[in-house]
Amino acid sequence: MSDIKIAVIGLGYVGLPLAVAFGRKFDDVIGFDINERRVVELQGGMDHSGELLAEELTNTRVRYTTNAAELRQANFLVVAVPTPIDDNFQPDLKPLQDASRIVGENLLANSIVVFESTVYPGVTEDVCGPILEQYSHLKCGSEFKLGYSPERINPGDKQFTVEKVIKIVSGQDEPTANVVAEVYGKICLAGIHRASSIKVAEAAKLIENVQRDLNIALANELSLIFQNLKINTWDVLEAAGTKWNFQKYVPGLVGGHCIGVDPYYLTYLSTKLGHNPELILTARRINEYMASHVADMMTKGLNEVNKPLAGANVLVAGLTFKENVKDIRNSKAKNIISRLKSVGINVFAIDPLLDDDAIRNFGAEPVRGFDNLPKKIDGIIICLIHEPFKSLSLRQIKDVSNGKVVIVDVKGLLRGEAARDLGVAYYSL
Numbered sequence: 558m559s560d561i562k563i564a565v566i567g568l569g570y571v572g573l574p575l576a577v578a579f580g581r582k583f584d585d586v587i588g589f590d591i592n593e594r595r596v597v598e599l600q601g602g603m604d605h606s607g608e609l610l611a612e613e614l615t616n617t618r619v620r621y622t623t624n625a626a627e628l629r630q631a632n633f634l635v636v637a638v639p640t641p642i643d644d645n646f647q648p649d650l651k652p653l654q655d656a657s658r659i660v661g662e663n664l665l666a667n668s669i670v671v672f673e674s675t676v677y678p679g680v681t682e683d684v685c686g687p688i689l690e691q692y693s694h695l696k697c698g699s700e701f702k703l704g705y706s707p708e709r710i711n712p713g714d715k716q717f718t719v720e721k722v723i724k725i726v727s728g729q730d731e732p733t734a735n736v737v738a739e740v741y742g743k744i745c746l747a748g749i750h751r752a753s754s755i756k757v758a759e760a761a762k763l764i765e766n767v768q769r770d771l772n773i774a775l776a777n778e779l780s781l782i783f784q785n786l787k788i789n790t791w792d793v794l795e796a797a798g799t800k801w802n803f804q805k806y807v808p809g810l811v812g813g814h815c816i817g818v819d820p821y822y823l824t825y826l827s828t829k830l831g832h833n834p835e836l837i838l839t840a841r842r843i844n845e846y847m848a849s850h851v852a853d854m855m856t857k858g859l860n861e862v863n864k865p866l867a868g869a870n871v872l873v874a875g876l877t878f879k880e881n882v883k884d885i886r887n888s889k890a891k892n893i894i895s896r897l898k899s900v901g902i903n904v905f906a907i908d909p910l911l912d913d914d915a916i917r918n919f920g921a922e923p924v925r926g927f928d929n930l931p932k933k934i935d936g937i938i939i940c941l942i943h944e945p946f947k948s949l950s951l952r953q954i955k956d957v958s959n960g961k962v963v964i965v966d967v968k969g970l971l972r973g974e975a976a977r978d979l980g981v982a983y984y985s986l
């Protein structure tokens with residue numbers, strides 16, 4: 558272990574906390590990213606994603622760099638670059654291929670390269686391994702080894718951090734898996750699970766998110782049914798949740814870069830192998846549909862209270878992809894806003910985690926605080942409940958409303974009082 562020199566490639570939501578955790582236990586960890594701005598910020602003790610505090614960034618032995626040649630000092634390289642999908646919902650492996658090339662060009666013999674990016678089974682050995690070989694001129698399996706260890710980090714979650722969750726590790730052979738397990742064992746104090754192969758570890762990560770997607774889709778479908786029944790989904794879930802084995806999933810918008818993306822990695826592979834993954838794709842379709850459903854609840858509500866859509870003022874509260882996280886990737890608030898605007902509604906938006914420019918990029922006019930609305934509102938959509946929204950009351954909304962207000966309450970925040978108030982038209986999932 559004393560010979561291990563770690564480098565982490567890609568310092569985003571996954572790579573940065575990992576590098577910082579390694580830097581508390583190992584000397585001279587290299588944190589490499591191609592994004593110069595990100596690296597300069599980190600060198601200055603600033604993580605714009607808000608995940609790590611300045612003291613956490615400085616109280617660790619990580620050397621942040623954009624200089625790929627520094628990777629030559631490492632012999633245990635961890636790759637945590639994005640694995641998005643393209644416009645056709647197909648895996649986009651370009652960042653991973655680019656990172657493999659950069660690592661390959663700077664790879665020392667006898668190194669271990671561990672991938673953490675979420676991928677379909679086979680990518681590490683069949684896509685990344687050959688690129689590493691091509692650019693390093695070293696033989697995979699003898700002159701360097703592969704490992705895979707999927708990440709379970711949950712941005713915004715201070716409880717289940719890298720150190721506190723069980724980590725799956727794998728290696729292309731037994732001795733490699735042993736080293737990978739030992740290195741991660743230094744920081745993952747909750748324990749290590751050794752998967753039987755790299756492909757098993759890749760698949761395990763994917764199905765963690767596929768399962769969540771399916772369960773959320775079920776909750777969303779139930780909410781579509783219960784809306785027609787005019788009963789509140791949250792009340793039903795609360796009642797059913799008293800059974801010992803009922804799984805507590807709630808309806809909502811599935812944005813972000815994991816749950817709404819990873820299933821497509823599996824459906825891509827499944828289709829390629831000749832199996833049509835009907836259930837997984839149906840769940841995806843239901844979850845993708847919810848943004849337009851939420852926007853349509855607002856337009857139906859405005860019709861119900863006899864307010865013309867064109868020129869109506871609607872406030873959207875909460876734009877990031879989930880509560881208390883600054884990440885806006887694939888946020889469904891964008892789809893909601895563009896659907897509202899397509900029928901002539903004026904959209905204002907409030908999100909304490911975003912600056913005005915970021916809010917304008919969603920196509921909405923930024924508002925700072927419920928007391929600072931430029932106009933009285935005809936409707937409000939509460940997409941998610943950031944910490945400061947928890948104290949939002951029906952009274953506050955009525956005070957800034959123009960007559961009978963339409964409330965679309967995605968997460969059921971006000972379902973008690975607002976649902977009973979005849980002065981509002983109230984909808985929730």
Ligand SMILES: NC(=O)c1ccc[n+]([C@@H]2O[C@H](COP(=O)([O-])OP(=O)(O)OC[C@H]3O[C@@H](n4cnc5c(N)ncnc54)[C@H](O)[C@@H]3O)[C@@H](O)[C@H]2O)c1
Pocket residue numbers: 566567568569570571572589590591592595637638639640652655656657659673674675676708709710711712814815
């Ligand atoms: N964010 C999560 O909650 C989460 C959880 C589990 C797994 N994952 C997976 O982990 C991987 C990384 O996700 P993330 O959220 O950290 O992404 P991110 O976008 O936050 O960070 C990725 C970083 O990689 C850098 N990068 C891109 N190409 C690079 C290259 N060629 N060389 C070096 N750096 C490069 C980017 O500049 C960026 O800083 C993805 O596969 C994702 O699916 C993410």
